[in-house]
Amino acid sequence: MGEVRKLQKKLRQIENLEIKISLTPEERVKISRKAELRSRLAELQLQLSGPQQTQGIVGDEKKEKMKRQVEDAPGAPPSQTPPASKILKGEEESKAQATPAPAARQRQTHEETEMGRQKERTEPAKVSDHSRDKSGACPDLDKEQQLQQEERKFTSLKASWEKSKFRLRLLEGHNDIVTCVAAVDNLVISGSRDTTVKVWHVPTAAEHKNLGGHTGGVTCLSAPPPEYCKRLAWSLSLFDKERFILSGSADCYVKIWALSIGQCVKSIYTFNAVTALCFVPEDDGYIITGSDGGKVQAWSWDTFENCQSINAHEEAVTSIQSQGPLVFSGSADGGVSVWENRCLNRDPLRLLHHWSGQVTGCRGGRLTLSPRGDRVILAFGQAWLKILHWRTGTTSRLTNHSSITGVTDCVHQTGGLLIGSCYDLANGDSMLNLFSLPQCQYLASLTWPEAPRILCLAAWMTGSGDHRWVTGGCSLIVWEQLPTSGKQRGDIIVKRDSRLVSCVLESEEDTEDDDETDEYKDDEDDTNQPGDGQSDGRMEDGGSGSWLRCVLQ
Template sequence: MGEVRKLQKKLRQIENLEIKFSLTPEERVKISRKAELRSRLAELQLQLSGPQQTPGIEGDGKKEKMKRQVDDAPEAVPSQMSPASKILKAESQSKAEESPAPRARPKEARGAEGDGRRQGEAGAAETQQTPQEEAGFASLRASWEKAKFRLRLLDGHNDIVTCVVAVDNLVISGSRDTTVKVWHVPTATEQKNLGGHTGAVTCLCAPPSEFCERLAWSLSLSDKERFILSGSADCTVRIWALTVGQCVKSIYTFNAVTALCFAPEGGGYIVTGSDGGKVQAWSWDTFENCQSVNAHEDAVTCIQSQGPLVFSGSAEGGVSVWENRCSERDPLRRLSHWGGALTGCGAGPGGRLSLSPRGDTVYLAYGQAWLKVLHWRTGVMSKLTNHSSVAGATDCVHQTGGLLIGSCYDLANGESSLNVFSLPQCRYLTSLTWPDAPRVLCLASWTTGSGDHRWVTGGRDLVVWEQLPSSGKQKGDVTVRRNHGLDTALESEGGTEDEETDDDEDGERGGDGDDGGSDEGGASVWWRCVLQ
């Protein structure tokens, strides 16, 4: 077991080295050992998983043994668990055991009102499904087990694709090669190449159509014109008119822009995050700065809006929730902030946190084998398994049409897939992959008039996913498979030593003397991805 954990740790350190902007000769030597370490890890996993074969796991036996988790994470000691976590775990275990007498809840009560809210959230998470709901879920799962997608590669970027958005029949992508490209989806062709940034493009967003009309009118352009916002490491936000293919406005932020979104309340605001942890708001009417807050201790790696709320997440694992007060000055008021100590999402130096909000819940991806679920009003944390091994990495999380999609990358063998869950219960449906699938760093989605899914994924490759009729004769390009290790429901957040500490130690100390690497660039490393 010890050697397996050490190999997994070394592979994770090598992946962290690969996202650096430049490598020393010693680091290149370490990276060259990746194939050797993966081979040794596969051999050990095959030996250890042989006598522990679990009935019901589908697929080729040898491959499944190699991928199966070697050992289960130890349960948290009761004295180290928060009251809310104890309640969640007690209820979950009592239901799993189907005991006639439910397990007694712990007597500790620290703050009756706060724990009451936590208990309510726990009860909601464990709500039993009605027969009708179970039948509906079974039908949905069966339909996804027959899902077919046609994949089309959009070839044109010279470096990693860091961000994607979809507008009508267009896909817009941003890359570390400093360009923003516009793609026509029906023909899978490059329509425009928007050059102008002098640094890596790190983020994109599309303002709602009514705000595009206002800007188009002020610029004497067609009221059908659509605009795209791009943020870059060159400290600028550029506003592009898609039809004319030109930059119509540019905002200098004085900080490398690492995340942005559009807040549509009131007159509309552009909200940006910087590599130093700053959150800023800019007026859509005047493009002047309305607010600047030192919100996070590390780089802001994601910002998403949901109605009047704005959610920001940073590399150290902190999550802030803001309310748009629609005022000309200081439009954002912070409602709550949860640090990395609570979320457990600190990915170490150069790490990246991705989030997707849904009501009072925020889904978090942070480069580990789990998706985290934060109830941001109460601070209750849950964990959703997104990989059957602790060697898995989750880089992005996305919601579309009642589905939760989490990217999944196996550090041990380099396999990549997308895991699909149903909302709001977060029940596992299926996994989608294809031969030589690259690591997925970003994802966007939309649906056709007939309700079929269209997705676009970015990373080393930019790929459009087109859903095909399941009853048709045409064969899809993706492989649909079930990973029974993901069938477990949401778990209370007790945390494990492996999950919470290994990567932080790697990032701070570089692991043991054999595998550590320096972290040039600190928190700004994450947008400099180099996937091999």
């Protein structure tokens, strides 16, 4: 058991080393051992499997609740929840025994019809006596009908996703890891560790522009809305319909690019490596940036001057998102801050709430976030997603992988769909898990042979209502949804993980086991190597928390 956990730890470190900005010779040697370690882990898991549970996958008793989520769900005690195979078998036996002869079936049908009529005559009076309120409504009945309607809607949605088809298009041009992606009209914009920003034409999957100008790895992108682009275009004497993209880099610059001409029209020096940014479309507009030192800064869209600098987090800011007048920032230390934009020329951001990593349970990992109403969905490199109710500080957990060797790098919401990336450190399998919102019910998983690890994701809907996504990491891929009725075959495999089907959104009573897989001490030959992260929590993820994030529109 101890060796299994140690191998999982080493594989996690190796995967995080691979996405660092730069590597030392010692770190390259570690990466070269990945195949060997995976083979050894698979061998140990095979030995531990059999009549007993594979503890190398599931973990100790603290991890058992991940396998008992159905049993822990309200109204489903363990003793009353038989396995699915037994349910199906019991149903088949009961149907075989209860099949009447034709004459008997007619009499039975007649008796059931009469009973149904009597029930219809008696039940309304019963409901009116006990369930009607003063206005004559039936709240219990309305609630039940609403639940039935939601269940039918979910069943239909699940069936449609099980039949979904996507065409994948590989966009080739970057010579290093793609760290961030965004979408503008029919264009996809990608930023890479190779210091470039590239613009791609989606219908043709062709490179449209190569925007070179940064001297450090590009870490984040953001696209201002058209009305704010129009104002800037007018001030620069450019075409009214010009679109712009913002890019942040480890070289401490935020650059503003005009997409049609492929030129940088403005550079902002921030004095710190930029690790996250977003555009806030309120009042005159603001650019909000986060740095590797935990600083959050606001910049005027009109003057591009600094309006505010706040030492908001103890470690690197890994994600910044806006929702109306609210701004959400997440840090590598697991902290989440909620800010209100007061639309002032000076100090526009006012802190509303701050929740530490002890509250969120997201300590020791790169944090990406996606706000939705009073909830913020957090991904932090574990086998589950966290949901923070930011007004109260309460959290819940949604399983995103059936094994604790799985990691979640990014999360995104589009319409009523929640998309979470999923990568298995043990075998290299990668996929996207889909959940319906707001209940967060599991729909399906999408993957394809030799799928790469997905580090960033953007999703949007076309004018015809189809989904279009772009994922980045070792490969940059555009996903185009195809009509299910068409004859064209899709490139992805749709499956449903039975171990995720039964998962429910569970409240967090304690989170002491969230980072348990990273607690033990590594081998002596590893603890003193650069980038291992044994002495510095910020380096736990190979230093990637200071520059890598997912852009979520």
